[in-house]
Amino acid sequence: MFQFLIDQLKKNPRRIVFTEGTDPRILEASARLLSGTFLTPVLVGNPAAVQAAAEKAGFNIRGAEIIDPEQFDKMDEMVALMVELRKGKMTEEQCRAALKKGNYFGTMLVKMGYADSLLGGATYSTADTVRPALQIIKTKPGSKIVSSCFILVRPSATGEREVLAMADCAINIKPNEDELVEVALETAKTAKIFGVDPKVAFLSYSTLGSGAGEDVDKMRNACAKAKAAAPDLAIDGELQFDAAVDPRVAQTKCPDSKVAGHANTFIFPDINAGNIGYKIAQRLGGFAAYGPILQGLNAPINDLSRGCNAQEVYSMAIITAALGLDQ
Numbered sequence: 001m002f003q004f005l006i007d008q009l010k011k012n013p014r015r016i017v018f019t020e021g022t023d024p025r026i027l028e029a030s031a032r033l034l035s036g037t038f039l040t041p042v043l044v045g046n047p048a049a050v051q052a053a054a055e056k057a058g059f060n061i062r063g064a065e066i067i068d069p070e071q072f073d074k075m076d077e078m079v080a081l082m083v084e085l086r087k088g089k090m091t092e093e094q095c096r097a098a099l100k101k102g103n104y105f106g107t108m109l110v111k112m113g114y115a116d117s118l119l120g121g122a123t124y125s126t127a128d129t130v131r132p133a134l135q136i137i138k139t140k141p142g143s144k145i146v147s148s149c150f151i152l153v154r155p156s157a158t159g160e161r162e163v164l165a166m167a168d169c170a171i172n173i174k175p176n177e178d179e180l181v182e183v184a185l186e187t188a189k190t191a192k193i194f195g196v197d198p199k200v201a202f203l204s205y206s207t208l209g210s211g212a213g214e215d216v217d218k219m220r221n222a223c224a225k226a227k228a229a230a231p232d233l234a235i236d237g238e239l240q241f242d243a244a245v246d247p248r249v250a251q252t253k254c255p256d257s258k259v260a261g262h263a264n265t266f267i268f269p270d271i272n273a274g275n276i277g278y279k280i281a282q283r284l285g286g287f288a289a290y291g292p293i294l295q296g297l298n299a300p301i302n303d304l305s306r307g308c309n310a311q312e313v314y315s316m317a318i319i320t321a322a323l324g325l326d327q
Contacts, residue, residue: 005322009038014321019102019120021045022053029313031059044102069105107132121304133301143296147183150291165191165265169274170292180222186295201244201263202237300324
């Protein structure tokens with residue numbers, strides 16, 4: 001899967017901001033990225049401190065760009081733009097103070113075109129990575145919410161890789177019907193970036209009317225709206241998970257469905273089901289899970305776990321940069 005993304009990025013090299021430029025995990029991933037020709041790291045931090053941290057850890061970051069908020073020659077321009085973007089919600093003084101922090105400064109670098117994407121969260125919380133993105137990058141036209149998905153990957157019996165998309169597992173706690181439609185359409189777009197031909201299943205404890213209740217109605221109605229919004233996509237629901245993935249079960253429960261038995265893009269009714277579902281796939285199903293991948297923003301911004309390792313930083317950097325290929 002990653003070679004597929006790298007091949008796409010080689011055709012259109014990108015620049016990615018890392019908000020925590022002195023972190024050893026960021027430096028190791030940056031050194032590895034610099035050995036290729038498809039993604040240039042932009043490290044936020046004091047150049048001397050970043051170089052010292054790299055030398056101490058033994059990583060060659062020659063070729064990376066290091067930008068120091070304290071020495072940035074267009075800080076006044078950046079402050080003025082942020083004041084305009086915040087529209088009275090932050091004063092000039094508050095914006096200037098915020099831009100001394102790597103999360104806000106890095107996000108503004110993306111906004112101003114110094115980089116194409118951003119990856120943060122090695123030391124920042126999820127909220128501290130997502131908040132600047134919502135305030136500065138904002139949602140893209142047609143999107144009302146930011147959502148998330150996980151990409152799950154494992155080797156298949158044929159020797160190739162099985163790739164699935166699951167959403168929303170991390171951001172929206174209890175999405176309504178219209179929000180579920182947006183989650184589904186954005187997740188289908190994300191799946192395509194990873195080489196998946198999306199077959200979208202709206203999941204439930206009911207399969208096409210076998211059960212009843214408010215939660216079933218929500219998924220059924222959301223599915224109908226999604227089909228109307230994207231008639232060219234393969235979408236079905238509401239479906240139980242076994243009917244969505246097992247052709248034998250699908251043949252019994254919903255033989256006329258073009259998605260059931262072959263679904264690879266799963267839309268959960270709420271964050272409880274989504275978070276539990278992807279972690280079951282990860283821990284018991286042998287899938288590697290990548291995410292949460294943020295969807296619906298005007299530029300690719302993603303969040304790392306504070307417990308991440310350098311390999312996860314490297315992988316998420318490639319994923320984040322690749323998300324910009326359709327923007």
